[in-house]
Amino acid sequence: MTMPPPAGLAPRRLPLVLGSTSPYRRELLARLRLDFSVDAPRVDETPRMGEAPAQLAQRLALEKAKDVASRHPGAVVIGADQVADLDGQPIGKPGRHDRAVAQLQAMRGRQVVFHTAVAVVRSDTGFAQGLLAQVAVTFRALADAEIEHYLRLEQPYDCAGSAKCETLGIALLERIDSDDPTALVGLPLIRTCALLRLAGIDPLVVPA
Template identity: 70%
Template sequence: MSSTLPPLQDAAEARLILGSTSRYRRELLHRLHLPFAVCAPAVDETPLPGEAPATLARRLALAKAREVAARFPQALVIGSDQVADLDGQPIGKPGTHERAVEQLHAMRGRTVVFQTAVAVVCQARGFEAQDLAPVSVRFRALDDAEIEHYLRTEQPYDCAGSAKSEGLGIALLDAIDSDDPTALIGLPLIRVARMLRDGGLNPLVAA
């Protein structure tokens, strides 16, 4: 994806707001050629006791959209969250090299479901929509040297499960199974476009 992105709108004037500071989601949303603003949601992302990864992703996506929509009630607000799911246990962003090594050791030779949730909210119109786009990812039986080379090269410490598939991380994998091709990167655009249409903003119709 290009590092040169169109300028963002001011949130107070925007018809569409991305409730996320993720650069990956911002780059993906630009693909729809819609002007939008970015606003950081003030949401506690701590999992609830015993909360399943899919439930956590859904709850946080909706909470993010609702929190930003409460501040900008006229706008359509997109919230999204992704939780890597290994046998029902959530795997978050590693944050450090050491934690990323642990994650990839645990996932090698295994299938991980990346639970990617998205929600769209317009408070003024009482509009809410949400959906889940699970992505099943089968990791290769990676050796320690491959993991170390990948992490030193890509440094994916802000990616759930340490897997950045749009870069060198694709070499970690044997297979990806998904019905929404951008879901693994962090924003399922097929679902986003559908929700925006339902909310009155069609990316294929000029404003």
């Protein structure tokens, strides 16, 4: 039987851990006004032979959450991953300028699907579930000079597809279609909240 907290002590939520070092995901999760810590996952992110971009994102999100959960028994752990998809081929983080140029040149005038997966794991109960958000992004027919100007200002070399939509990258785009608005930035908060509720944390409910 669960005992109530002693008189005079505030109720406590389950510990929450974000299994990611991404500053974008930290900023997004902070919007839920939940206390959380951060632990970097130790996962090989190499795609498997024949693995589709959506499958890759889902697998890595769950593997990251499980890896971090193994070091935080009793905590609720969030893992996430994003893979950009152009004609069925994954587009990762460019890492450097010339690769970012090549990515944006390949995507201009085209539609790219960003597969953003989130997984939540709670090792003490065996809870482990994931959800996928898909964002269809249509890029403008960008001139080389526009691409160069954007990259010099933003340097989005740690962003899948080189498109940092929350700042100047929005000017690269014609259209964004998604049912989870923050998915393109790296963490679909609607789906994250759904999984957190199932695992035992509801951002809108004070713990009893």
